[in-house]
Amino acid sequence: MGGMNYTAVESTKMATAEIFGKTLVELGEKDPRVVALTADLAKSTKIGDFMKRFPERFFNVGIAEQNLFGVAAGMAKAGLIPFASTFSVFASMRATDQLHTDICYQNVNVKIIGTHGGTSFGQAGSTHHAIEDIAMVRSLVNLKVIVPADGYETANAVRAAYETEGPVYIRINRGFDQTVYTNEHYGFQLGKGVLMAEGDDVAIIANGSCVFQAVQAARALEHDYGIHARVINLHTIKPIDREIILQAVEETRRIITVEDHTVIGGLGTAVGEVILDSGHACAFKKLGLNDHFSAIGFHEDLMSINGIDTENIVKTAIDMIRHAHVVEIDADGRATRALKFDDRDFEAEIDWTDEV
Amino acid sequence: MGKKITKNDLYAARIFFNAALPLLRVVVESRQDLRRLFKGKSFVFQVTAPCVRVKGGKMATYFVVEDGKFTVKVEEIHPNPDIELAFLSLKDFILFFSGRGKPLPEIHGAAKHPLLFAALLRSLLVMANLLQATEAPKRLQDQVLLVKLYFYLLPAGISQLNKAGHEKIHQWALASPDRAYAFAVTGYPALNSYVRVKEGNSKAGRGEYPRCKPFLTLRFDSPLHALDILMGKGDMIDYIARQYLTVEGAPEFAAIIGDYLFTVGDYAKGLYLDWKETE
């Protein structure tokens, strides 16, 4: 058993999710207006493929994010379609004024690719964790915000961004996430959530790397307890898919949101706003970082520590099903307060004997 | 012999008794020539070695064969097996099964069941030849069988080391959330295996992990490429680049589980043993 060990540096050679880079090249082949920019993160953000293929349409502005966005806005005004790529933490906060004024206010056709979203660049620590980026960019007028679940969805998001006039922010991860889809053809539509699993006991709404966790949680809930969880991949945070959220509220009455982000201002808040606005009641729990910075470490471990992994989603769902007070509407449309407790024993007996 | 039993001896013994020996069933079931030898036969075959640290004073694995069908029992002692290989010491047992020495056990019941004993010896020899081979077998069906043996042995070995309190592996298991590490070869679902770890507990399992998609899957594109890596012939990075191996999950964790596979493999080869002990 040789060669099972390798360093983190070598691991960058093995990134499976370079789909973003490839998709951008594909758009570049198709449309000479597509240009790419970065701020000294060409390789890290996988925009390097484009650099190799179209050196004359690639611009590295150095470590200068304000300039990155300003130049991109200037190019868009001149009729180009710039894709500007840097880490999410910098894309959302290092040049927010340029994002606001040059890109969103002027409503120009700039596409921002924020990589290493959430805690996906775990070892780099909080200077490089983007746990507030969605809260920042979601509030910006004209900006559409997409948080794809995997590489295939990223390809779809990049194409949708290209096809949609105006500014778009796409938050992707480091490129080592588990894939959720097996190909790109599952009917991606900007602004429309994707139903990943059917179920009426509880609804788990997730985006980004948390979609994988949610899908696995639904399987585990079914396998361990016979609980049927609905899973919604809400890849587009803005514009938000009100319909799919409200249908879940109506049919499951229990909503859990899961995001690799602070629970202030991100996916959970966005979903909560839709529910609050609708006047419907449901049990509601946001999973994410609770107003604290994350520990340092491997992304998968951080997801566990921060309670956005499969295990904690399962626990949260059980807890909600056990304790939720559910207001129900009777046939005459009257609200009747029905306290629905589930007194099943959810302590799973796990047989730890090795199979021989 | 009578040498002091070390922690490493116990770890190795657990791997052999609880993870490796049970594979005899898999070997017999997979090979028509061996299966034929046990057709219609019913008996109990046991392997034991003395160990004061366990209940009953010895470690044991036994096979209940009913009408040619094997079932395996580990961590239990059968009171009166039909055939038994009783090693005189735990060390002898380890030397014998790691291939590092040939201290013969006491053999009970061979005279009474000479044909069955011969069939068992032959089966054990087939298994030993497979597991101790340094080159991959030529025939695809042998490759498939060997991958299966490795895929069943290694996760079980990790789980056994955890349960035995192996410092590094048990610490890792204690800190672990509920995660499954799986091993697969595309197109050969019968080879799937996994080890599930959660807060100090672990379970080695066979087949597809039933609960959800595993936390990490090492997926090979062919039995031969799996053997290249498992037998130390191929470079993992290179194989990933060539897409012979796909890591489904974060690569850092592939490195960790890879390290533990090594640990199990090293015990199975008796590498921890002092050269003097292998004389």
Next chain:
Amino acid sequence: MALSKAEWIELEHKASELRQLALDTCNWAGSAHMGGSLSSADFLTLLYHKYLNFDPKNCTDPKRDRCIVSKGHIGVILAALFAQLGLVDKEDLKTFNLTGSKLGMHLDSNKVKGLEASTGSLGHGSALALGDALAARVQNNPHKTWVLLGDGECDEGSVWEAAMATAHYKVTDLITVVDRNKAMIDGPTEDVLALEPFADKWRAFGFEVIEVDGHHMKKLSEAMEQAMAAKEKPVCIILDTIKGEGISFMAGDYKWHYGAMDSEKYEKATQDLKDYEAKRIARAEQEG
């Protein structure tokens, strides 16, 4: 082509008209950023009425030259300028800053035809201009891109990010112009955050620097022509100007970065601008 005497005098009239229109707008609005508007008036006049390849009737022509006014707070004189060019209805100037107006102190490029960028947050224009100039390269669409900066604005790091990139990419079709009126909201630039040695800073960033009297039409036109001919390095023109130039009680007073107007002040300012125009024309007659 150097300015002929007639052209010079013609431009002096245009500049005077622009200053008066800005003053009128300030008066209608009640207050405005007059100081920095007046210091830029001569440059804007020369650029828009002589050098910029820009047809107000076809202001989206991709081949046009662009001017990004990075010191976006001079919306009052830009609105006046665009009215002068026929891109803004002069009646609309009367609504400047008022509720529902399409004109406010920082103009919106999505509402004002011909305005290249919405600016106001300082330090943005250089990057926008660089983006346009680089796009010109990608699209093989050569044209000049001008960017007008305030001097206080150069406190912003983003100005220097863009400067570095402009020199790195050798963008000589981008001409940077700094209105060095030496004053900002809180006081003289050298008191608030010293800029000097200012020209040396630009040189150190890889620019050819042309320092020129920003209120001398002829010298300014020569500087602009020199900048437009540059091929080796990008050019930065530093306009030596006076904040509030042309109105006696504003000139040189940093407090007139932004100020309120009443009828008395308006009368006085109008008279001042008339006197100033006479002085400027006399100089053109004499030196032209």
